Amino acid sequence: MFRFFESLIDPYPQDEPRTPPNGLLAFLYHYSKPVLPLLAVMSVLTALVSIAEVVFFAYMGELVDWLGASERGAFFAEHGWELAGMALLIVVVFPLLVLAQSLIVHQGIFGNYPMIVRWLAHRYLLDQSLPFFQDEFAGRVSQKIMQTALAIRETVMKLMDVFVYVAVYFTGALFLLGRTELWLVAPLVVWLAGYMAIAVYFVPRLRRISKAQADARAQMTGRVVDSYTNIQTIKLFAHTLREQDYARGAMDGFMQTVYKQMRLVTKLTVCLQTLNSLLLVAIAGIAIFAWHQALISLGAIAVAIALVMRLRAMSDWILWEIAGLFENIGTVQDGINTLAQPKAIADTPEARELTTPHSEIRLEHVRFRYGNNGGGHSEPPVIDDLSLTIAPGERVGLVGRSGAGKSTLVNLLLRFYELESGRILIDGQDIAGVTQASLRRQIGLVTQDTSLLHRSIADNIAYGRPEASEADIIEAARRAHADGFIRGASDSKGRTGYAAHVGERGVKLSGGQRQRIAIARVLLKNAPILILDEATSALDSEIEAAIQEQLFALMEGKTVIAIAHRLSTIAMLDRLVVMDAGRIVETGSHEQLLRQDGIYAGLWRRQSGGFLGLDAQAGTSSGPHVMPTT
Structure with a gap:
């Protein structure tokens, strides 16, 4: 079974690699085309999992109401089929949906997707001109391939996963709360507005820092690899300390981006948790007041509190997924600068094979x-x-x-x-x-x-x-x-x-x-x-x-x-x-x-x-061009 899903995508497509486009969405599409069918299946399964979770919460509210209204002796006779349906959903349907989603994501997409990017990018860069590699650290180029491949996967999967999950789950939550008490929807809408404001403020800043961090990380890796590649020269000139300072300069630049990123993370965490606490208090207060006025049942309160607790947990996940999304977008944009460079020397479309019958x-x-x-x-x-x-x-x-x-x-x-x-x-x-x-x-x-x-x-x-x-x-x-x-x-x-x-x-x-x-x-x-x-x-x-x-x-x-x-x-x-x-x-x-x-x-x-250099009597070149002859 695992092998079947692992072979749904060929991680080594044989199409001739073309120059990737410079635009972000076009760049993502360029490397995602072989994976699009599985990504579509993943989105459908994610939506079904979200619907199953919302239905489960609705069942929980119904169960509380049944327990409060039914006689114990007649409970199973009145609600046995509903309980069996709930058990079937929880024990059979939901695990099967999770299994199908996991097989598609982890076996079909997770490993194959970035390997497609690495394979196509590596093949493209092998055909780059010699000056391209002379102007870059080898370690930096390889790091860009590895970073960008993972960032493309995370960007596309987070974008689709978060969008589908949030759209289905939040819509379901609004429906469940709105059908019991319309006032319960108001705190959720206010919370959503505050949540979006937090995202609008923090996410672009995290994206800018992440892009700078990706470049700083590649620069740091390039300097370290450059030292290892030329270790004989370093030891010959006894410049170990000089190389330490050279690497530390890049490491300090990287650490500055880390410090800036973590400061934003602290501010983001405090703002989000404060907003979530206000949501919980508002929903619980309105629900209890509505119950006190006999406007809603205990089951509705159970559903409202459970949904809020779930949304509190989800809000952390969603915002970090969005932050991660833009962090990966920053990495992808940084990778575009390297991977999407057109070839300085390329074969013409009508280029033919060279034949050398004489070799003139x-x-x-x-x-x-x-x-x-x-x-x-x-x-x-x-x-x-x-x-x-x-x-x-x-x-x-x-x-x-x-x-x-x-x-x-x-x-x-x-x-x-x-x-x-x-x-x-x-x-x-x-x-x-x-x-x-x-x-x-x-x-x-x-x-x-x-x-x-x-x-x-x-x-x-x-x-x-x-x-x-x-x-x-x-x-x-x-x-x-x-x-x-x-x-x-x-x-x-x-x-x-x-x-x-x-x-x-x-x-x-x-x-x-x-x-x-x-x-x-x-x-x-x-x-x-x-x-x-x-x-x-x-x-x-x-x-x-x-x-x-x-x-x-x-x-x-x-x-x-x-x-x-x-x-x-x-x-x-x-x-x-x-x-x-x-x-x-x-x-x-x-x-x-x-x-x-x-x-x-x-x-x-x-x-x-002993040398072949400037001959003042026999040439017009200027400058002491000295070359050993032995």
Whole structure:
């Protein structure tokens, strides 16, 4: 039975996630569509439960009157069927309604609903642009997903539950009291007006504080996660106390919202309890006076007092539900700011799969600057009117001082950023018109800053080709000279070898070990276009020399772009392209560039000095761009 209700909703809808709308109601509807049928059933069952409770109170009043008016000997003969009906309602009908409602709410909705939100939001954010994640704390983004998913569920369910329950229950209470003595309705109406006034005053204030609190909580989580993610850097610079202060700043901001919230809570509690006490005194006084004047029966007094006591209990619940509703609305509105951001880089509706029969790369008048998303020109161009053609199978080395634009060019080729002008073509296909996934499948990349997933070594290598066999994974590791240290790897859970986990971002491995796993991953991927951005920078000379052989073997038949500050590692490539200030200033083979005695020749001569930096004799760049060569 439980499994049936748990499977009424698929928590992992396969529809392609779209950009969520910015409006609150539209945002709630966007994530609630799969759950709407069950939410409607929940509302009907809630209404039936409310009606059953009101009918129960009516029975209680009738029972008091029967007991007062009937002879004991004839009581069961006169009212036996009514008592049996009351027992049936209490023992059978009401529990069945509660069971049905609980199955719908707890099995059908409660777990599946927020998981739908998490699933769709996570899939959408995975397709967000690289700058989106560079501008946010990873912990803050994940916190927003978790908070918003729960807040959407609570907002919608509280809204429907409270509205239906209050509407049915309060209407029933008015009817029961009004049919016995019209004056009993007056205190209830006055109480309702006071109750609404309390809600109007306190709820918006709680909502504003809750929204600020949700943002402060996410900021606090982001700072804490940032410290843990960069724990090695913190310990290296002995800045534990500095990080404590950094986290405490966010914690203090969060606590200020808590203090403000709790002050309102105290005021709200006192006002509500005072109002409820006045209601009880007013209803009891009027009921007793009406009984004294023989206007109502004892049963009516019992119903009136019981309903008031029930309303007193409900009023706390209702107001806190409303406060919780607006608290969750504040959290949802805060989540909208993150989750509803449109994708900065998105596939066009007519985007097609990239095909690479030859793997020719052509850049035509490419221009790009950072910080130009809003159309402003706050930063100078990093790439300025650059044109370059790389023939199929050609191996090209990019050379230039730090900041010349080499790595930016690689990021543009991968379409991590959009061009300001110009275009990039692969085999005549503009990369802006192909799917990003197909583009990146055709490119293998090894960077100097290798980040691994907190999974097994085998999983990290197989990321290059998920369908690869175990033998293929081991062969790629062997070719990357990683098999030796992998065999001896282990983790805290007793996993060894290729099953050992590498820690967050691969922190359990040395830089050289991470680099070799990254190289193995690209060897396994075997894409037709290969990009090496300081691919061997973290390796010692002996391992580098051994891996170079594998890399040169891997280059066969591929179009290659290689970036290296150690010019000796790329001197044997087919062509070298020298960049400076976002432009191509020299191009040719190693020997040709030495004969030109320009920037490249100056950089080559300075290799023996241990760095690749500013050469006053051979360039026009300004600023001390110093880059270690070892």
